[in-house]
Each structure stands twice: as structure tokens, then as C-alpha cells.
Amino acid sequence: MDSKEFKDFRKKLKKTQLQMAQLLGTSLKAVHSYEQGWRSVPAQVERQMSFIISRIEENRKDRKPCWVIKKCPLSRKKQCPAWEFRAGKLCWLISGTICEGTVQQNWKEKMKICRSCEVLASLIAKPVKKAVLKKEKKKTAPETVLTVIKRSKKEVTIETLKEKTGFKGQKLYNVLSMLKKQGKVKNPSKGVYAKA
Secondary structure (H helix, E strand, C coil), X not given: CCHHHHHHHHHHCCCCHHXXXXXXXXXXXXXXXXXXXXXXXXXXXXXXXXXXHHHHHCCXXXXXXXXXXXXXXXXXXXXXXXXXXXXXXXXXXXXCCEECCEECCCHHHHHHHHHCCHHHHHHHCCCCCHHHHHCCCCCCHHHHHHHHHHHCXXXXXXXXXXXXXXXCHHHHHHHHHHHHHXXXXXXXXXXXXXXX
């Protein structure tokens, strides 16, 4: 776990640095050091934070145990502590699990695998906003107005433009005037606009 991830987890939990220190049973200075990258986050702190985050998401009904997700054969399940202790939703927390066909030597190696596994990733992933998924740059006011007019296939009233763009009064009139001067929109009748 790096400093950015530590800080993101704390923010996801909506905790101050002091509250996080109390929750982890460590000092405020240690939390500062983890977030600044001055100290590496110890394995026990990473485990504890991941566990706390997982409790937020645990009650989802669609969550399946790791052996179902990974389609582990019975022979592997019988040797795995996650199966033995019926902890398929907490497999990432238990050392000695048989991930990718083998037991990992230490916590660091195990977490390399766990971080790319959907069992843990579904618990700790940040929610992604639709705008981020589109990777669309923010449009300027004239671009926004032109997009609404172009998508309408015919003329658009001022009321529709106000509703679809969120622009009110003078701002909308200024944008429309500018677009009209540039020859990008026409104004066939009062309060009605169309693509030029």
C-alpha cells in the first residue's frame, strides 16, 4: 500500500488523520508519515485498513466467495485456508491461501496478486463517475449550447435550451448572440434557435 492509497482509504472512511490513528491504534505522527510517504505502510496496518473498508461493502448480496469466482477445483479448495474457514469473501486477509495455484511466501507477494483479483478489488475500488469513464473534456458554454441544438434535429426554444444546458437568463442570451454572429446558429423566430 502506498501513501496515496492510504490517504484515499482514509478519505473513503471519512476519517480525519487523528481519527484514523485512533482506529488503527497508532500515532498521529505515523499516519502523517504514511500519507507523506516518509514511512512505508506496515503489513498489519494495510490488513486492518483493508478489513475496515471491506466491512462497508460486505452486505452486498451479489458477493460470492473466492472459490466460486476463481472456479477452484475441489482438490485446491480442500488445501486452502479460505475454504477451511469459510472465509471466501475475506481470502485476501488470510495468509497461506492458494492463489494462482500456489501459496505466496509473504504478505507483499500475496497482495500483488490480491490487488489484481476481483474479490478484493470489488471491495476497495473507488467509485468511478460516469464523466471519468467517458474521459470527456469539459465543454465550453458555446459548445454546450451548440451540442443541444445539433442533437435536437429541428428548432429549439429558449426554454428547452435553459432546461438542457442549465444556463439561465443573460448568460444564455450572450452565448446565443455570439453563436449567431459567428453564423453557427440562426434565429428564425423569436425565442427559437436552430443550427445554421
